[in-house]
Amino acid sequence: MSLNVSVNWQRDAFCLQLAQSFPSKGVTALYGPSGCGKTSLLRIVAGLERGAMSNVSFNGVDWQNESLCVPLEKRRIGLVFQEASLLPHLDVRANLEYGWRRTKPAQRRLAPEEIYRMLALESLLQHRTDQLSGGQRQRVALGRALMTSPDLLLLDEPLAALDAVAKRQILPYLARVVRDTETPTLLVTHSTDEVLRLADHIGFMENGSVAPVVRLAEALQDPSSPLFADEGAVSVLQGQFVIEGNGGWGMFSTTSYHLHVRSSPEYMSLHSGSTAFQNHRLQIYARDVSIALTDPTQISIQNHLAAKISGLTEKDDGLVLVRLTLADGQLLMAELTSASVSRLGLILGMPVWALVKSAALLQ
Amino acid sequence: MCQLRTLIGILLAQVFCFSFASAGDATVAAASSLRPTLDRLVEAFEQSHPGDHVILVYGSSGRLTTQILHGAPFDVFMAANTEFPEQIAESQPETSVPRLYAAGQLVMWSASRDAREIGWQGLLKPEVRRIAIAQPDVAPYGQRAREALIHYGIWDQVQDKLVYGESVSQTARMALSGAADVALLAASLANQEAMQQQPYMRVDATSHLPLNQSMVVTARGQSNPVAAAFSQFVMSSQAQSILSSAGFLSARQVGQQTPAELAE
Amino acid sequence: MSDFFAFTPADWQAIWLTLKLCFITTLLLMLLATPLAWWLARGGSWFHTVVQSLVALPLVLPPTVLGFYLLILLGPQGWIGQTLESMGLNHLAFSFNGIVVASLIYSLPFAVQPLQDAFGRLGHRPLEVAASLGASPMDRLLTVVFPLCRGGLVTAATLSFAHTMGEFGVILMLGGSIPGETRVLSVMIYDYAEALDFQNAHRLSLLMLVFSFLILVAVYGRQRRFSLFAQRNVNS
Numbered sequence: 001m002s003l004n005v006s007v008n009w010q011r012d013a014f015c016l017q018l019a020q021s022f023p024s025k026g027v028t029a030l031y032g033p034s035g036c037g038k039t040s041l042l043r044i045v046a047g048l049e050r051g052a053m054s055n056v057s058f059n060g061v062d063w064q065n066e067s068l069c070v071p072l073e074k075r076r077i078g079l080v081f082q083e084a085s086l087l088p089h090l091d092v093r094a095n096l097e098y099g100w101r102r103t104k105p106a107q108r109r110l111a112p113e114e115i116y117r118m119l120a121l122e123s124l125l126q127h128r129t130d131q132l133s134g135g136q137r138q139r140v141a142l143g144r145a146l147m148t149s150p151d152l153l154l155l156d157e158p159l160a161a162l163d164a165v166a167k168r169q170i171l172p173y174l175a176r177v178v179r180d181t182e183t184p185t186l187l188v189t190h191s192t193d194e195v196l197r198l199a200d201h202i203g204f205m206e207n208g209s210v211a212p213v214v215r216l217a218e219a220l221q222d223p224s225s226p227l228f229a230d231e232g233a234v235s236v237l238q239g240q241f242v243i244e245g246n247g248g249w250g251m252f253s254t255t256s257y258h259l260h261v262r263s264s265p266e267y268m269s270l271h272s273g274s275t276a277f278q279n280h281r282l283q284i285y286a287r288d289v290s291i292a293l294t295d296p297t298q299i300s301i302q303n304h305l306a307a308k309i310s311g312l313t314e315k316d317d318g319l320v321l322v323r324l325t326l327a328d329g330q331l332l333m334a335e336l337t338s339a340s341v342s343r344l345g346l347i348l349g350m351p352v353w354a355l356v357k358s359a360a361l362l363q
Numbered sequence: 364m365c366q367l368r369t370l371i372g373i374l375l376a377q378v379f380c381f382s383f384a385s386a387g388d389a390t391v392a393a394a395s396s397l398r399p400t401l402d403r404l405v406e407a408f409e410q411s412h413p414g415d416h417v418i419l420v421y422g423s424s425g426r427l428t429t430q431i432l433h434g435a436p437f438d439v440f441m442a443a444n445t446e447f448p449e450q451i452a453e454s455q456p457e458t459s460v461p462r463l464y465a466a467g468q469l470v471m472w473s474a475s476r477d478a479r480e481i482g483w484q485g486l487l488k489p490e491v492r493r494i495a496i497a498q499p500d501v502a503p504y505g506q507r508a509r510e511a512l513i514h515y516g517i518w519d520q521v522q523d524k525l526v527y528g529e530s531v532s533q534t535a536r537m538a539l540s541g542a543a544d545v546a547l548l549a550a551s552l553a554n555q556e557a558m559q560q561q562p563y564m565r566v567d568a569t570s571h572l573p574l575n576q577s578m579v580v581t582a583r584g585q586s587n588p589v590a591a592a593f594s595q596f597v598m599s600s601q602a603q604s605i606l607s608s609a610g611f612l613s614a615r616q617v618g619q620q621t622p623a624e625l626a627e
Numbered sequence: 628m629s630d631f632f633a634f635t636p637a638d639w640q641a642i643w644l645t646l647k648l649c650f651i652t653t654l655l656l657m658l659l660a661t662p663l664a665w666w667l668a669r670g671g672s673w674f675h676t677v678v679q680s681l682v683a684l685p686l687v688l689p690p691t692v693l694g695f696y697l698l699i700l701l702g703p704q705g706w707i708g709q710t711l712e713s714m715g716l717n718h719l720a721f722s723f724n725g726i727v728v729a730s731l732i733y734s735l736p737f738a739v740q741p742l743q744d745a746f747g748r749l750g751h752r753p754l755e756v757a758a759s760l761g762a763s764p765m766d767r768l769l770t771v772v773f774p775l776c777r778g779g780l781v782t783a784a785t786l787s788f789a790h791t792m793g794e795f796g797v798i799l800m801l802g803g804s805i806p807g808e809t810r811v812l813s814v815m816i817y818d819y820a821e822a823l824d825f826q827n828a829h830r831l832s833l834l835m836l837v838f839s840f841l842i843l844v845a846v847y848g849r850q851r852r853f854s855l856f857a858q859r860n861v862n863s
Binding site: 390395398399418420421422426429430432433434435436437530532533535536539555557558 | 695698699702703704705708718720721799800803804805806818820821822823
């Protein structure tokens with residue numbers, strides 16, 4: 001069961017050509033620079049670009065081919081645009097209920113109260129749309145899309161128009177939504193941060209074509225990944241998080257190891273009341289990871305992880321990216337100078353200790 | 364939404380329930396120079412023919428002719444010349460033979476002073492800025508006015524001053540409002556109450572072609588007894604005296620002119 | 628005062644006829660102009676340009692010329708008139724139906740242009756949003772397009788109404804000033820003026836003016852409130 005898309009479309013100077021199957025569970029990110037065609041692809045999946053020569057089918061049902069084009073209102077799709085695009089003549093409640101009313105009772109999987117709670121919309125219901133901030137409007141747009149209990153959620157750079165503060169505030173909501181509603185999602189973005197926080201799979205797009213979709217963990221193994229372009233190499237670990245005490249500190253643990261990490265204030269307020277959480281992501285930048293041959297005891301860094309070297313890649317700038325496999329099989333990247341690598345005599349397969357100076361809890 | 368539908372229904376029903384003139388009526392199209400003389404004539408007719416009713420539609424002879432040629436529901440047409448009725452008779456064979464019912468007279472009139480003191484040469488003076496005549500192509504009085512101006516040798520010089528009314532009664536309005544300092548129009552109009560403030564100057568009938576006016580019962584009006592009765596009435600002595608006291612020459616008076624004069 | 632309103636039965640007939648003409652024309656025009664304006668707003672082909680120019684043509688043709696050509700076309704000698712007669716119907720010259728048709732033609736640009744502007748300003752996005760929420764095309768029209776284009780709709784209806792009320796040349800030529808049928812207020816006033824009966828002409832003119840003015844005030848006043856509201860929403 002999945003989303004199958006094939007496109008062969010020429011418009012002006014731009015050509016979009018691809019044939020790809022997208023996984024039907026979790027979040028798939030379409031990642032690429034502006035102009036690569038990712039928004040066009042999303043619009044084709046939504047049925048908003050009639051002129052494109054394309055075939056789209058979802059869960060075995062043909063949505064579009066040479067002779068057929070199922071209109072958007074008949075595809076059970078939730079759509080969130082970059083600008084919230086709330087209907088200005090309706091208040092927030094009416095905007096939210098617009099889709100709800102047009103969904104058959106038998107198809108209503110998600111309850112409105114649930115969605116309001118998930119996105120903290122109760123206090124906004126009576127407002128007019130022009131009274132909301134950018135972040136609030138995107139939350140309403142997200143809620144509105146969910147009210148139809150869609151089979152597929154399409155998000156077109158939903159955070160791109162928000163400032164940094166608003167983005168930080170809304171990301172946890174977005175994460176919660178995709179996790180709790182279990183709606184397959186296609187997320188168009190050019191933000192590494194969003195990918196790391198939300199994506200399970202990723203398809204890199206460039207100049208109108210898309211690379212085969214891979215799992216996020218796989219994509220993060222590639223030293224020359226476009227995801228590393230801004231901030232350098234990064235790794236994402238999946239595990240459980242338990243809050244300890246009141247200071248915001250807690251323990252991130254997998255089956256084989258644990259780390260002491262701090263969570264963000266937004267995160268704490270969002271999850272107030274609970275103490276233990278499953279399925280969390282921990283983001284560790286390679287530049288924050290050091291390697292020791294033995295487990296050091298008198299050192300300020302708190303988090304030591306046993307690992308085995310599974311890859312060594314020399315980069316242009318005299319740095320080496322070391323790929324480490326942890327005890328539970330997850331991967332961690334470390335960035336060392338090549339001098340350090342030769343001094344320590346690091347080779348493939350060597351058991352070492354990874355020292356994690358700083359980690360950020362995502363979601 | 365239901366109310367809207369009902370409203371639409373009512374409106375549409377109205378559209379299709381129109382009423383033309385009912386039996387006992389005739390519609391008479393008349394040149395506007397016949398106003399208000401024809402009103403009095405119709406009054407007299409309806410008094411002597413109780414139950415018969417005449418609906419009057421005034422306009423420029425030219426426009427009325429065009430409309431008749433395109434199916435206008437007029438039973439009788441009283442024009443301000445003879446050419447237009449002849450044109451209709453030629454084009455629609457069932458039309459009655461055009462019959463001369465009167466002849467008009469051209470006069471000069473001004474709202475500000477006695478037109479007799481202006482005279483033809485006075486039209487050239489700078490105080491006379493605007494001269495109104497009816498549009499020669501559609502109004503016979505306009506044609507005659509042009510002929511008169513040519514006859515008196517001043518047509519070319521007054522070109523810049525001329526303004527044209529769509530009908531001779533619009534011409535009268537132009538003069539009455541003062542927008543035109545002087546106008547050449549029908550005597551029947553100049554005799555009206557509103558125009559009594561100044562006397563008019565009669566234009567010599569030899570300076571232009573006769574203003575013989577004829578009428579026809581249209582093809583459509585052939586089956587209408589009221590139309591026939593009315594056209595008969597117009598030729599009666601009662602009607603003819605109304606016409607002549609209004610400033611027209613009656614048919615008899617026209618008939619008394621010599622053939623030579625008529626042929627001009 | 629009551630003396631002023633002493634209209635003759637003929638006057639009342641003309642008043643009633645005029646109101647009938649204006650309401651029917653406006654109603655039919657809104658039905659006709661809305662899909663046309665929508666189509667024009669959404670397309671950019673050369674064909675759209677041609678149609679748009681045709682629609683605007685009545686604005687530049689002199690009314691009596693337009694009336695004359697309609698007389699030929701719709702009358703017993705014209706293509707449309709003859710087609711109607713062959714179907715057993717009457718031709719359209721000199722009839723109320725005929726001046727309704729004429730009114731539709733010369734008031735068409737007054738209805739289409741404000742609508743086209745409003746639809747154009749709407750853009751695609753609200754409709755894409757509504758479609759993604761499950762609204763069918765008709766649903767989108769009623770629940771999104773009309774509320775958001777309310778200003779354009781009201782302007783179109785008002786201008787059509789007002790323009791039809793004031794039209795004279797076309798109606799005189801095509802209608803022939805038949806009492807109870809095509810002798811509308813504007814023709815009536817003209818007739819009074821022709822007869823140098825200025826008192827009656829003034830009386831009817833004033834009535835027409837006051838009535839039109841009151842309607843415009845009512846419509847634009849209401850619209851002002853709505854447009855401020857919509858303005859705030861769109862800008863933020």
